[in-house]
Amino acid sequence: MKEEDYIRVLFPNYFKKIGLGLIVLAVLTAIILSLCRFNIFAHGNFVFREGFFCLLVIGMFLYAFSKEKNEDERLSAIRNRVMTYTFYVGVSVTLTITILNIFLKSNSNNQGDYKAIDLIFLMFCFYIFLFITEKRK
């Protein structure tokens, strides 16, 4: 079977392991730091917090967009469907938070901790969860 366009844009299968490794590394680092009574989510620890999320998002990105061992047209259809749902979730969450901010009269400089990386993290969580669930059906 010739390699279709949708398969060509994905990373090779071994990137899935690299992605998983980065996710495990990020989570383990956070756990070890918290065991050492170092809260990476505290206000003063901006670098650690952002580093943790960057590592996590890179890992999730590689995991989500690398080929399965047997990538075929059914998986491509699932990817398309899951991607659409993920986009809906991203838009819904962004709009909900924005509207809530309007009603709570927050100004643009004080929107809590909601940032682009948080949205991307949430979208990747949703994408990976839904893709694995749909794939197993």
Next chain:
Amino acid sequence: MRNSLKIERAKLNLTQQDLADKIGVSRQTINSIEADRYVPSTELALKMSKIFSCTVNDIFSLDEAD
């Protein structure tokens, strides 16, 4: 959309994995097609018809609801 993939496969005594290997997809894809959860592309349908030496219409047919 209905299909007689399972019957055609049984005639040739092929497992889902055998058929999947022959047409270059995963076993889960064959399973999904047989369970009417996934409708294959024209390319895949033609490959199946070639394996079973019949027409695509012999394997796939429209439901009354389609």
